[in-house]
Amino acid sequence: VLGEHKLRAQNLAFDIDVWYALVRGHTPDTLFLPLSKAEAEAFVVHYRCWQGVGRKQGENVLTDDHFARLLELECRLTALLRQLDGQAFLRLCGRSAKDCILRESKEQFDLRVGQLGGDRYAALTTARQESMCVRSGSDAMHMLLSSERVYSDLLDFLEYGEVEQVVLRRWIPEMRLKYEFRCYIRNNAMIACSQ
Numbered sequence: 001v002l003g004e005h006k007l008r009a010q011n012l013a014f015d016i017d018v019w020y021a022l023v024r025g026h027t028p029d030t031l032f033l034p035l036s037k038a039e040a041e042a043f044v045v046h047y048r049c050w051q052g053v054g055r056k057q058g059e060n061v062l063t064d065d066h067f068a069r070l071l072e073l074e075c076r077l078t079a080l081l082r083q084l085d086g087q088a089f090l091r092l093c094g095r096s097a098k099d100c101i102l103r104e105s106k107e108q109f110d111l112r113v114g115q116l117g118g119d120r121y122a123a124l125t126t127a128r129q130e131s132m133c134v135r136s137g138s139d140a141m142h143m144l145l146s147s148e149r150v151y152s153d154l155l156d157f158l159e160y161g162e163v164e165q166v167v168l169r170r171w172i173p174e175m176r177l178k179y180e181f182r183c184y185i186r187n188n189a190m191i192a193c194s195q
Contacts, residue, residue: 101142
């Protein structure tokens with residue numbers, strides 16, 4: 001856990017809540033929802049119960065208060081999604097929930113079943129990307145609650161106090177992994193870019 005915290009602490013300067021305002025200013029394309037420690041605790045306890053971790057008597061028991069906090073957060077996420085036309089890419093400040101359990105629509109499943117060879121790989125990649133589109137508070141909670149990355153970052157928040165936020169970015173259907181770049185900034189100016 002300490003190694004994970006050290007890595008996270010070293011990368012705080014690269015979190016979206018640090019650099020986004022410098023690059024784009026405050027726009028309606030990205031919305032931030034700070035999490036409370038009580039909400040983070042509800043996520044951590046839920047994940048541990050789901051994964052069967054720490055089941056000593058009385059440890060990691062989901063209470064009515066935990067459920068209430070998670071349901072209230074789902075409602076807040078639903079309201080934020082409306083500001084982004086009902087579709088968004090979800091992440092925390094430092095990283096996304098790409099390791100979550102995927103949701104799959106019937107259309108995505110039909111597309112994959114009908115593909116062969118390289119086309120099948122392309123269809124799987126497309127289905128994976130489409131599954132990252134959050135369309136409801138329920139979608140958002142599914143991703144957050146089933147991601148070990150989210151669990152790890154929220155555990156770090158609880159243990160070391162580095163504030164964490166849920167970030168919703170307007171969904172861009174044309175965005176592909178090949179468009180992901182790392183930009184290097186010095187004195188608030190981009191000096192290099194790599195893929």
